[in-house]
Amino acid sequence: QKEVEQDPGPLSVPEGAIVSLNCTYSNSAFQYFMWYRQYSRKGPELLMYTYSSGNKEDGRFTAQVDKSSKYISLFIRDSQPSDSATYLCAMRGGGTSYGKLTFGQGTILTVHP
């Protein structure tokens, strides 16, 4: 069983829809949670970063963490064609883990006009 599970999709939605992306994890040592966005043939870029259970909002994006259920989500409101990309959840433990991230498989999202 993988430490982090993410539905690879692909997910196709109309413009303006609310998108929900999810990851589950099994390692209780994970303390920091991230969502990366990756456009085709590019490197990932950090979208959201959180370490506590609850919600964190940034514009149209909301990251949700439930440590008791080992479940994280990313919500995209009013989705746009420019949101079409692969979304990767990532997480790490505390201490000296630094950038030793464990990634989900990535979800391919397409937002069509």
Add this chain to the structure above:
Amino acid sequence: DGGITQSPKYLFRKEGQNVTLSCEQNLNHDAMYWYRQDPGQGLRLIYYSQIVNDFQKGDIAEGYSVSREKKESFPLTVTSAQKNPTAFYLCATTKRGIQENTEAFFGQGTRLTVV
């Protein structure tokens, strides 16, 4: 213009050949990482280095080698022992020392294809 530069963008390797992927950074970050990305498998850690002249194996180090002679550079060699090297390779850096808010920055990747 700070950032991470990976080269080349595309690389073709013949069977039995060693190839080296370049990663250079001017962010003054201490830690550097190499990840491999395959379709449907996310990113997997190959090697990482927290300081110059020191590096550790990640989850899939077999068939790869690295060096860290300079803070700015962390080249990855894909050896002939790596039986399935076709993949997208990503270099990343983090600023060591601010542990609780460490963001990993990624280069634009090198796509390696065996021909």
